[in-house]
Amino acid sequence: MVLPAFAQDGAGLYQKNCAQCHGADLNGGNATSLVDGIWQFGAENSYVTRNIKFGIPHLGMPSYEKTLSDNEIRSIVSYIRESENNAGAQKPPTPEELETMDYDIHVETFADGLEIPWAIDFLDNNTALITERPGKLRIVKNGVLQPEPVKNTPEVLHEGQGGLLDVAIDPEYDKNSWVYLAYSHVLPESGGQRPPAMTRLERGKIVDNTWTDAEVIFEAPHETYRTTRHHYGCRIVFDPLGYLYFAIGERGTAEHAQDITRPNGKVHRIHKDGSVPKDNPFYNEKNSIKSLYSFGNRNIQGMAIHPATGELWATEHGPMGGDELNLIKSGKNYGWPVITYGLNYNGTVITEETHKEGMEQPILYWKPSIAVCGLDFYRGDAFEKWKNRLLVGALKYEEVRLLQIEDERVVHEQVILKGAGRVRDVSTGPDGAIYVVLNNPGKVVRLAPKPN
Template sequence: MNSSGKSIKISFYPLIVFFAFNFNLCAQPDAPALYQQYCAQCHGAELNGGMASSLVDGVWQFGAEDGYIRRNIKHGIPHLGMPSYERTMSDDDIRAVVQYIRETERNKGVVKPSTPQMVETMDYFLEVETFADNLEIPWAIDFLDGNTALITERPGRLRMVKNGVLQSEPVKNTPKVLHEGQGGLMDVAVDPDFEQNGWIYLAYSHALENSKESRPPAMTRVVRGKIENNTWVKEQVLFEAPAETYQATRHHYGCRIVFDPWGHLFFAVGDRGAGYQAQDFTLPNGKVHRIFKDGAVPGDNPFLYDETAMKSLFSLGNRNIQGMAIHPETGELWTTEHGPMGGDELNRIESGKNYGWETITYGRNYNGTIITELTHLPGMEQPVLYWKPSIAVCGLDFYTGDLFGKWKNRLLVGALKYEEVRLLQVEEDRVVHEQVIFKGAGRVRDVSTGPDGAIYVVLNNPGKVVRLTPRE
């Protein structure tokens, strides 16, 4: 009402619309930030894969429609280790992330940059050449001699490179693997005495074939055999967990195989998605195991005389080790271990020690929730180094060749997430220097010193192996 007593009709509708519109603008989910916070750890910062599959290759195993993808984000895929995000992301957040994935997918008509031919590091210029190409999810490499390499492909093939040429036919009659989720044919290791005995060792995910369950349980298995006329023969099972310990999940199998100077064979079994079981020494998962090369259990294994413990156990509390190496001078076992979101670890593994998972950790669940507030407890070991954020460690080796003299006995660490090879200088139990020596050519699955002193890097996306040498 104005001063003359007449009423004035004021419309607030434009203001309401104005504020609502601007509030909406302010409240729109930041999809790229949400993706980096919750998804990049597994699916890669560029959406092209990491511990989990690529989101921009057009392959949608659990439904290609937006509704299926939103459902999988909200409710998770537990048997593959993908958690539910319904408590940490709203429906609008999830819808925005799916839209972001779709937009990126449409824009990714981009071809991945080609492998560089030369790389500069602090100490050397590196020549980069392709050693083997057109591989399907290569996982590991080892060498029979100076002219022959073996490469595993996770779907279940063992490939051979002779005199620099990838043989077209895989080795026949290799073990049947369960290629699902993170499982398949994983490590290959050549016996240190191969010239005398011809043994080759494989680690893979093994399913119980006689299971009546729709999703047969699986576990990491270790075998050895020989190759004759390009055929896997004379197989011996060195480690097979009791059937009742097999798990229906399809992630966290481990597994690398290494040999120490005293004839021991070490391998690791991941926690299989049941982190609390890593503390239970009656179970195989979440542990490092030590046996002899013929599968026998050493008489000084730390839990040998505990009636309830698995006799092959060497350490406890290891989440998912996918890098193992023996120090060339001390014979000590070093490992790299996937943390959850944050908390990847470098550890020196000692007999009978407990490395804490999942009672203590520097990481969180992938959905951002807290696993535990504890990072230290008496009786549990601290890592030599931890990475936060995680780099998705995979593959580990001490450089032992002669081509890179300045890098002698330094650790080569592969990283899936950031597509890197890192070089670590270790003095006693401390990492005193770390540098990235190779980056951006693909997700690094394995890294190894070859018999020629070159560094061989196994890459996923693209599936290839490259060879690094110093430029003369």
Template sequence: MFNTFRAPLTCGLLVFAPLAWAQSSPQPSRRDVADVYASLCANCHGPKLEGALGPSLVDDTWKSGADDESIARSIREGQLPAGMPAFSAALSPQDIRALVIYIREQGAERRSKGTAFAKPAADKAVRSELHAFKLETVTEGLDTPWSVAFLPDGRMLVTEKEGRLRVVEKGRLLPEPIRGTPAVWSKGQGGLLDVAVHPDYAKNGWIYLSYSDPGANGSAMTAIVRGKLREGRFVEQQTLFRAPPGLYRNAGVHFGSRFVFDGKGHLFFSIGERGHKEDAQDLSRPNGKVHRIHEDGSIPKDNPFVGRKGALPSIWSYGNRNPQGLAQHPVTGELWETEHGPRGGDELNRIEPGRNYGWPVITYGMNYDGTPMTDRTAQEGMEQPVLHWTPSIAVCAADFYTGSHFPQWKNDLFVGALAQQEVRRLRIEGGKVVHQEVLFKDVGRVRDVVSSPDGYLYVAFNGPDRIARLVPAPVVEPASGKAPSAKP
């Protein structure tokens, strides 16, 4: 169907039936893309895309172009001399986009099955492209750890989704959580989220928390507070950001949220669009945005929407779906963000003030049920991701490595993935991802990745729940599986 055929025209005739009645521009299908493929494509390309009368769609051999648009063009315009009919009359642009995503998913699944990925442990070193390392467990006994931060004295703070702030001291999880933290709406994806220690903590003692704040009638919205630790309690609590009650949403998904201090007195934080995708484009609502405030919660006068009627003045960027990764480049100072897409279209973005990152108007993904969302992946006035993962890896936290134990990783960006259970290393040069590598896979859902003051890289896992760290190892097994280089 989508490639230069190795079969006679008969293959194309098998799929001409829909064209007899679909002569006008069709409406987007509400069928699962797998069903669309089975009814229109499987006769030629096989039920598992492995090839039949026509060629395989999962062997990475493309004679008419391997990029998304070339594949879409083959579907849309056909290749009649080779027996491939045009499907522009039978399939909407949205349906065609969904088929491209489906082909990408199936191809990635096949490649993954044929790749041996590293699975490090405390007693098992692995070799990545640049360094050998082990994965050493620091502490267990946690319940869905969400975020990790470090105090100057070496203690570790860990948030648990259900609403507890825990302390790890010399590798031991203290039995009692910190008392006095705010009540959270712990349902669905909501709960106690990010924790951050003020860069000048030694002088001011401030600790910052983001959480899903309960509202009326079962609603909630991400809120930001700061406080201090004193005798096992969270005291002197100050609310830095809380949306007006009328803007809270009832969905149990997409709260965000991550922190970044920029070293200039500002705090950046992200909020997901709370399952109301249109809100991401609405400047009167806080969700689906990256925000910037002063460290005390006041609004910087140079924020891009200050003074704009109807716009929340804390907004720094908008059109962001569910940003659960936020990191500042240690050299350039650029703000980088990772966000969950729908089914396909996880994104890595370089966040700039006042920019629109497109959700839900443009996306590289489709609906979770396999039905098409839109065929638009670009539009004037909307930013393109620096990198997108299609199919989705469920990208979560992100941090730049600034330690000394792995010198060849210096200033690389490390991202975690939940569904694909990965940690990836991304080399960024000139604002572009020039290479990415899967360091390890399938040892747990990765919720947080943190470059720590002690020079190691720490990882928070969900299932099994634990905190671990990467430590250098003398040497070992063959190199881990590699992720493909980034493509636009």
């Protein structure tokens, strides 16, 4: 086996620093194999690099930040990748059966061959809508993915983390047929500069596989649009009183999360037609964005309403080591970037403060970050023991976690799905099954109790 020069450098460094745990042939020892296609803590090069540099302390993996340079770490990663290729390593298929503490679960593919699927919601017992980030809205009817996407959906900016994001069905869909979409909206180019973009919400109806009667229900002031291409948010949920909540990430400009004259880094509350409730907490503040409900949020990627209490819960992408679960309340400041439990991705300090008067503490934070994405309280009957427990997806760790919450505290956490793909969304279906939207591979899987 002839390795590229950079990987050859990594081979020697690997033997010196890593072989004792992961095996001289990378096939595992005291620690896991690196050539079996399974990556428990993030498969992408950036994740592997950070895991080597900063370690995974709670599992006993040391950090090499002080003993290896960034170039040396990259050469080790290059050697690992070359070794993977030479070993023919492939990601194992999604398991057909799972064992959890409460149930044996049957896993089946619900929809396959999707292009970066982002969200799922259900029109009725037999019909699901799935967004694909490049800009397509897909329909699954009676278990079959329809070949043609919905026509005439809004144009999106599919660049970076932008594109067609969330889809949500009106709670009174059977009466009004409204469907809600969140997406990255770009302004026209001007002067050859990179055009700015921001998250926008629209509602419409699907008639003869065509998006019709479209209404923009939220569009930020154009002067607040950003030329960055990440941290758009965005999830949409409805509370029992009919209010619509959505979140916009801080768009890579951290200080905007503390500025109530900016839409980014916030949770918003509006009526379903886009009008703004006059009792919103900053409605009467000068120059404020009237729809604001909370602020100091970095990049919310999961939102859910508790079925029993009507409370709004959210999972938020933090920096490295700062993912959060928050209970969102009116007018509260969730601290970003003034307080955080995380570091910059290069390991530098963002702030020394984790607490500050007037700023909320997370209900739970994950350190290291699992890249939380997708959130739902289990609301079905198929998994009776899990009623009102919180389903949390994770992109980096490729997991679905189940959290038991009592008195605003997480009292138990277990992983019910691992390694099937990057979990983008998780949702309770009308049949009581759990539907998991995956990236790499682009598919949706259905989790249901294994028949006796």
